[in-house]
Amino acid sequence: xxxxxxxxxxxxxxxxxxxxxxxxxxxxxxxxxxxxxxxxxxxxxxxxxxxxxxxxxxxxxxxxxxxxxxxxxxxxxxxxxxxxxxxxxxxxxxxxxxxxxxxxxxxxxxxxxxxxxxxxxxxxxxxxxxxxxxxxxxxxxxxxxxxxxxxxxxxxxxxxxxxxxxxxxxxxxxxxxxxxxxxxxxxxxxxxxxxxxxxxxx
Numbered sequence: 001x002x003x004x005x006x007x008x009x010x011x012x013x014x015x016x017x018x019x020x021x022x023x024x025x026x027x028x029x030x031x032x033x034x035x036x037x038x039x040x041x042x043x044x045x046x047x048x049x050x051x052x053x054x055x056x057x058x059x060x061x062x063x064x065x066x067x068x069x070x071x072x073x074x075x076x077x078x079x080x081x082x083x084x085x086x087x088x089x090x091x092x093x094x095x096x097x098x099x100x101x102x103x104x105x106x107x108x109x110x111x112x113x114x115x116x117x118x119x120x121x122x123x124x125x126x127x128x129x130x131x132x133x134x135x136x137x138x139x140x141x142x143x144x145x146x147x148x149x150x151x152x153x154x155x156x157x158x159x160x161x162x163x164x165x166x167x168x169x170x171x172x173x174x175x176x177x178x179x180x181x182x183x184x185x186x187x188x189x190x191x192x193x194x195x196x197x198x199x200x201x202x
Contacts, residue, residue, distance in 0.1 A: 030107075030182065033182075034110060036085070042081040042118045042122075043081050083121050084117055087114065095109050107180025108173040108176035108177045116157065119156055123156035127153070
């Protein structure tokens with residue numbers, strides 16, 4: 001005579017299927033928040049760091065707070081902000097979202113990379129604005145200028161990380177850690193609520 005395990009010991013099918021869906025929703029929401037955080041970090045860096053004495057002109061010379069040269073090309077602040085925000089939204093699912101849960105270490109790494117990425121992005125935007133100040137050059141001239149632009153972007157990143165990296169990198173790591181923890185807490189809260197509801201129904 002065979003016996004079967006009681007059906008009450010098995011998780012309800014609806015709860016089993018809702019677990020991955022909850023995690024996907026958490027990943028989407030935290031990705032959107034990561035994009036917003038990336039935009040805030042980029043805007044703050046663009047306006048408060050690169051415009052202060054630690055900011056750099058396209059020719060890598062230090063500038064004074066109120067002494068920006070008249071010939072400095074005007075680069076719209078929203079261009080690097082939008083680029084960094086989009087990259088943050090793409091990096092978050094890659095580094096922070098795992099199959100089982102949101103990674104705290106991956107979340108910190110994603111926001112740290114975003115906080116560093118703003119420097120080369122901003123430098124490239126300023127350099128491209130300088131190149132196209134009097135009109136777009138030919139494709140050959142634009143492609144030929146890219147190696148110099150990339151080298152200058154690396155220099156700007158290195159110099160600014162020396163000046164403010166000790167503050168911005170740990171702060172970004174903490175923000176990423178808190179964001180990942182928020183995603184985990186959201187999934188845990190919803191799963192606990194659903195488990196309690198299923199137990200009440202049973």
